[in-house]
Amino acid sequence: MTRRMHPISRMAGASMLALALAFPVTLTPILTSPAHAWRIVYDPSNYAQNVLTAARTLEQINNQITSLQNEAQMLINQARNLTSLPHSSLQQLQQNVSRTQQLLGEAQNLAYDVGQIDQAFQNQYGNVALSSTDAQLVADARSRWENTVGGLQDAMRVQAGVVGNIDANRSEMTDLVSESQNAVGALQATQAGNQLLALQSQQISDLIAVVSANGRADALSEAERATAAQQGRIQRERFLTSGTGYQPGNARMFNN
Template sequence: MTAFRMKNRSVAALLAGACLVTPAAVTFLLPAPAQAWRIVYDPSNYAQNVLTAARTLEQINNQIASLQNEAQMLINQARNLASLPYSSLQTLQQNVQQTQQLLAQAQNISFEVGQIDQAFQSQYGNVPLSATDAQLVADARLRWENTVGGLQDAMRVQAGVVGNIDANRAEMSALVGESQNAEGALQATQAGNQLLALQSQQLSDLIALMAANGRADALTEAERATAAEQGRIQRERFLTPGSGYQPGNARMFNSN
């Protein structure tokens, strides 16, 4: 009886173990149903991908901005190297040449050291005591002509300088406009240099005017000094005792 019961218990235990093992084994061997395949959403992975995309886009934008800055820099360099399309050199040279021509047309005594020395030695030097009255008069007239010619030359130079004022004013207005509208540093510099050239031309006119006026004043003073010396010589000759009256033969009424 006892053995029968133990046998029944062993059989029951085996059946219970079989019941427990069999479903698990079946579950492992059978294929998984379709509902078991699902898309898993990982928030941390999604956020990392978005951050990576944003950083990549930022790098691209930075590269685009860098290229734009380089292009603008090249444009600015091109503007800085652009030459000024306006030049006043020809006008300024013409003004200087006109003034030089007026100085070169100086009458009788030019602006040349050798000719000035020669003229003063021959015309404004010491008046010889033995010179005749005709020679004294001729020399005095020549000196007067030199003085009048110097005054005329000075007035002609003055007229030329005044005539350059309108041209210089027009050039100055044009150059100031070019300087204000300059696209780059080179154009502004070139406009400034041309303004300096205009000032140099005006200074040249001023120097020429001073030289012409100084020449006229010098000739006037030289004539005055020589006239005083000539007057002294003539007075001395007049006061010098002569040989007196010398009788001579006289004829009257065409007598033979």
């Protein structure tokens, strides 16, 4: 005749077997007389303690997993923050600056050089010598006029070069703003911002070049005007200065 176990005992036995590998279970060996066998005795307090321990252990494992996930995400974010920006506008900005510098370096007649300017004003501008010949006065006036016209042309050439940089700057600005908006980390955003500042500096350099070229042209015009006024006074003084009077002489008319 088969002996049936109580339903509670069967349920307890199944639960204890599930936790047998992780937690100790109180077992009481009972030796039956006919066939030596083990019988599981259910201990409610021990079972509850084991379940509570298992729950706490599972909670600790979950916390450790969460902590590892957070650390992994932190490392990923750090890697993103250290990622360098793949786009560089340095070459384009250097080309724009070099183009403007080249135009300034091609200044005609009177360049952007302090020594050359001082020498030109000493020789061609300022005081006009009363002893200068008419031919010398005309030559100096023409030289000053050529300087003024050349300065005006140089100013317009610099203006044209700066205007030509606008389209390149617009394209570069669009790329940098796009790179900044799509930055994956702090380093990329910072580098994009630095390149935008460099672009702004290049535009300020173009503005300085235009102002300098225009100022040079205006200065040459004013210097020519001032020197022309001085030359006019010299020529008027010559005209009004008393010279040798009329001396009569023999005149021959009609081949007599």
